Amino acid sequence: xxxxKRLTTHAIEFPYTRTLGPxxxxxLTGMRDGQILGIKSRDGRVLCPPTEWDPxxxxxxxxxxxxxxxxxxxxxxxxxxxxTSKHPVDHPFAFALIKLDGADTGLLHAVDAGSMDxxxxxxxxxxxxxxxxxxxxxxxxxxxxxAAK
Amino acid sequence: xxxxxxxxxxxxxxxxxAAKQEEAVxxxxxxxxxxxxxxxxxxxxxxxxxxxFADALMDKRLIGHKCPKCGLIYSPPRGYCPICTVxxxxxxxxxxxxxxxxxxxxxxxxxxxxxQEETEPFAKVSLQLDGGGTLSLQDLPGVPVxxxxxxxRVEIVWAPDDERHVDDVTxxxxxxxxxxIRGWKPTGEADADPSEYSDKTF
Numbered sequence: 348x349x350x351x352k353r354l355t356t357h358a359i360e361f362p363y364t365r366t367l368g369p370x371x372x373x374x375l376t377g378m379r380d381g382q383i384l385g386i387k388s389r390d391g392r393v394l395c396p397p398t399e400w401d402p403x404x405x406x407x408x409x410x411x412x413x414x415x416x417x418x419x420x421x422x423x424x425x426x427x428x429x430x431t432s433k434h435p436v437d438h439p440f441a442f443a444l445i446k447l448d449g450a451d452t453g454l455l456h457a458v459d460a461g462s463m464d465x466x467x468x469x470x471x472x473x474x475x476x477x478x479x480x481x482x483x484x485x486x487x488x489x490x491x492x493x494a495a496k
Numbered sequence: 497x498x499x500x501x502x503x504x505x506x507x508x509x510x511x512x513x514a515a516k517q518e519e520a521v522x523x524x525x526x527x528x529x530x531x532x533x534x535x536x537x538x539x540x541x542x543x544x545x546x547x548x549f550a551d552a553l554m555d556k557r558l559i560g561h562k563c564p565k566c567g568l569i570y571s572p573p574r575g576y577c578p579i580c581t582v583x584x585x586x587x588x589x590x591x592x593x594x595x596x597x598x599x600x601x602x603x604x605x606x607x608x609x610x611x612q613e614e615t616e617p618f619a620k621v622s623l624q625l626d627g628g629g630t631l632s633l634q635d636l637p638g639v640p641v642x643x644x645x646x647x648x649r650v651e652i653v654w655a656p657d658d659e660r661h662v663d664d665v666t667x668x669x670x671x672x673x674x675x676x677i678r679g680w681k682p683t684g685e686a687d688a689d690p691s692e693y694s695d696k697t698f
Contacts, residue, residue, distance in 0.1 A: 353541070361534040362533050367529060
């Protein structure tokens, strides 16, 4: 590095811990245990990710959880050509909304399809779980094309 | 800010989360919290006057700028005198002595928050160097905190050649430069009279 272009680096770090509340606690406990949970809304739909409140009426929802997935359908997606260190995989991938089997809403997650050409709205994907799970959305490392699994 | 090519910035959150999980008493207990590790990493060019200061530290020298109008000495140099609002340049650079007087101090009692590496109370001192110039946030390694007091005469202890670095000198550092200046040690001389160091620093 030329002497007249010396770079300096410094970092600011904030290690937060958020309390989850009853619904996200159940959802992430499920993730740790290798299952994806949705919640039943007042009109009988299954919401995944689950919410504490009914999206139509704002009323609190009962803890009526349903296991969904691990397979599902990509309803929309965006390709990421240059992943950063914060992204779930270190090579190009897609962020996608995935309507999991048994759910009526989309879960935002990564799809590791190898190339953009392999991506298609309506394609079937399934969860690739990590071996060591801790109760976090990243316990599913990414979704992959169902045929590839 | 976040750069995938920076190996040290790779997935710190995952490590944090994994470490937290190891602490968990019961692996089958409900998950009630989510760790969220936020890190902002800045890369910036060292401004020219700070670079001069850092280069001098590597040569075991302290430098400052002397305001051509009022004569106040700034170390590290700032490139301007905020009182006279005049620019200072390489022409105003002067050598700062590596011995001086403790003018003030603060004892820090460390709270064990994330990132705190100190466990025992420690002192940070402000110095007035002989011949002019000041430095703040300096260490007196080996001196018990209860013995630190204004008027102490001290001299610099440079980090050894093979360990000396200026990685912690940034555009916003106040001259602490711990990678280059290991600290200051008492010379054993009699304390300075308060008239030598009162009303001279700010």
